[in-house]
Amino acid sequence: MQEEEKYQKLKDIVKVYLPEDVSVSEIQPTSNFITELNINSANLVDIILDVEDAFDIHLENDDMNQMQTVQDAIDIIDSKLAV
Numbered sequence: 001m002q003e004e005e006k007y008q009k010l011k012d013i014v015k016v017y018l019p020e021d022v023s024v025s026e027i028q029p030t031s032n033f034i035t036e037l038n039i040n041s042a043n044l045v046d047i048i049l050d051v052e053d054a055f056d057i058h059l060e061n062d063d064m065n066q067m068q069t070v071q072d073a074i075d076i077i078d079s080k081l082a083v
Helices: 003-015 041-055 061-066 070-082
Strands: none
Touching: 003 041, 003 070, 041 070, 061 070
16 A cells, blocks of 8 residues: 555545634644644544454554644554554
């Protein structure tokens, strides 16, 4: 899977959980889920579960703690897919 495909798939997952005051266009690789995209911790857990399903991977607690930005998520997905 190409990087752009992963990024788009992740954006599709994240946009479902964006609050009304945040536009999909604001989702950038450097975007922080909590501080910039205003995603609360409960929704972040939902995003993680959706990422696991969408990419057929299992994320550990350490992975979840490291997933601060969209790029962090892509890097973690890459590392899990490489195994």
